[in-house]
Amino acid sequence: MHHHLDAPAVVRALxxxxxxxxxxxxxxARAARFxxxxxxxxxxxxxxxxxxxxxxxxxxxSGVTHFDVASIAEVRLVRATLPEATLCFMHPVKTARAIREAYFEHGVKTFSLDTHEELAKIVEATDHASDxxxxxxxxxxxxxxxxxxxSKFGCDLTEAGALLQxxxxxxDWLGVCFHVGSQAMSPFAYVQALDRxxxxxxxxxVVIDMIDVGGGFPSVYPGMEPPPLEDYFEIIHRHFYALPIAYNAELWCExxxxxxAEYNSLIVKVEKRRGDELYINDGAYGALYDAAHxxxxxxxxxxxxxxxxxxTAFSFYGPTCDDADFMEGPFTLPSDIAAGDYIEIGMLGAYGAAMRTAFNGFGQGDVIEVMDEPMASLFDGSRQREARDNVVSLR
Ligand SMILES: Cc1ncc(COP(=O)(O)O)c(C=O)c1O
Known part of the structure; x- marks a missing residue:
């Protein structure tokens, strides 16, 4: 992989x-260590x-040893990349064949479920394993x-008691997991969930050995400035300890x-300008899926x-022939930006770089390592925690 200092250096060179x-x-690495x-x-x-x-x-x-995988392809990928990693198959709807391969060929012991049918499937596919x-x-x-x-996953409270039993x-070991939704903008999301x-x-x-508070921890984007992550951690910790669970129960997050989010950004080229609309060479079928959808x-x-x-506020059209290949924004750029210019789009490491398709013959392009700071960060020390009272008021 090529290395450059930053995005302008890439444009100058290539x-x-x-x-x-x-x-x-x-x-x-910084996010993981945090x-x-x-x-x-x-x-x-x-x-x-x-x-x-x-x-x-x-x-x-950087110290992350456990991985939440959601498909057999992800199981194979992580096992091939990190042979020593612990894999947890946390999709509540799996095929029997995927469960069997994960358990017998890749050493996966941890599975999630939200129905009695899935429970029976896991037991059968692992030949009634005892671990x-x-x-x-x-x-x-x-x-x-x-x-x-x-909407999609998770059993309701009315069914949870019987399913847990x-x-x-x-x-051999029983956990409860949930997901508060992605980009949770308040730590209170976890308080509500832990009450449930x-x-x-x-x-x-029944005896519970583990609580997994899932994902949902936010990153920072224009118009979305979450509280510091320490506030989330503190409140989760406090509410975890108040649960009626085994004295040695574990707390997980995924x-x-x-x-x-801070791992990737994207350089795009402006191919055409029409008023305040810029036609760029990536879009809804590429790394900008969330911007469009x-x-x-x-x-x-x-x-x-x-x-x-x-x-000035601009919107973007992507490169495919599809009208839906449109990112409304607003994306704030200099008013004299023109065809031939380059733009860096930041914070595309989560659900961005991973979403690219080959639709319409696009989706190609280099991957280059750079050394500068991401366009925003929750981990660079610039975000101070607010007064304690703000947290305490959440209970
Ligand atoms: C089971 C599960 N865990 C974790 C995550 C990661 O969520 P996030 O990216 O919001 O942290 C997801 C995302 O869909 C998920 O489905």
Whole structure:
């Protein structure tokens, strides 16, 4: 892989016709160390957010030893990349063949489930194994998250007691997991979810060995400035200790976004300008999926130093022939930006670089390592915690 100082250096050296993904391993390493050192339990990485083998190795080298995998392809990828890693198959709906291969060929013991059918499938596919570590996924609110994960997975409180009891019968080790939705903008999301966990455990009256508070930890984007992550960790810790669980119960989290958002940015070229619309060479079918489909705003900067126009709001069209290949933004750039200019789009490490497709013949382009800071960071020491009272008021 080529190395350069930063995005302007890449443009000077290559004047690329295709979009270029920039990797910042130092930023991912810093995020991983932050979680490993400060989260009051074990940190798993949710591989779906960005399955780049280079990134997996950076996280491993920074102390992340457990990985949340959601498909047999992710199981194989992580096992091939990190032979010593502990893999946890946390998709609540799996095929029997995937469970069997994961258990017998890749040493996966931890599986999540949210129905009696999935429980029976896991037991059968592992030939009634006696060393299963099973996590019952509870449905919780996504009220505080920018992207909901409240509809698809998780059993309701009314079903949780019976499912926990049935799972306890066959599990060597029993956990409860949930997901508060992605980019949770308040720590209170976890308080609400842990209250639900408490109700489920009280109903089931079984011994619980682990609580997994899932992902949802935020990153920082234009218009989305979350509180410091330490506030999340503190509140989770406090509410975890108040649960009626085994004295040696473990606390887990499985962030995707927070660990990898700062890892990637993207250099795109402006192919055409039409008023305040810029036609760029990546889009809805590339790394800008979220910008198009859920109007996510990413930070941008013009890489042509001689553009001095006032800050102006632009929207983007991607390169395919599809009208839906449109990113409304607003993306703030100099008013005199023109065709032929380059733009860096930041914070694309989570659900960005991983989303690229080959639709319409696009999706190619270099991957280059750079050494500068990401366009925003939760981990560079610039974000101070606010007065304690703000946290205490959440309970
Ligand atoms: C089971 C599970 N865990 C963790 C994550 C990662 O979530 P986030 O990227 O919001 O931290 C996801 C994302 O969909 C998920 O489905």
């Amino acid at each position: 004047a690329p016709d295709e979009p270029v993904i920039l990797n910042r391993p130092h930023a991912a 979680f490993v050192e400060k989260f009051p339990g074990k940190t798993l990485y949710a591989v779906k957010a960005n399955p780049s083998p280079d990134l997996l190795k950076v996280l491993w080298a 299963l570590r099973l996590c019952v996924r509870l449905r919780v609110s996504s009220e505080y998250a920018e992207l909901s994960l409240a 049935a799972t306890r019968q066959v599990a 966990v408490r109700a489920a455990i009280a109903d089931a009256s 962030p995707g976004r927070a660990l990898c 859920v109007a996510w705003r990413f930070p941008v900067r013009c890489l042509n130093g001689d553009r001095a126009g006032e800050a």
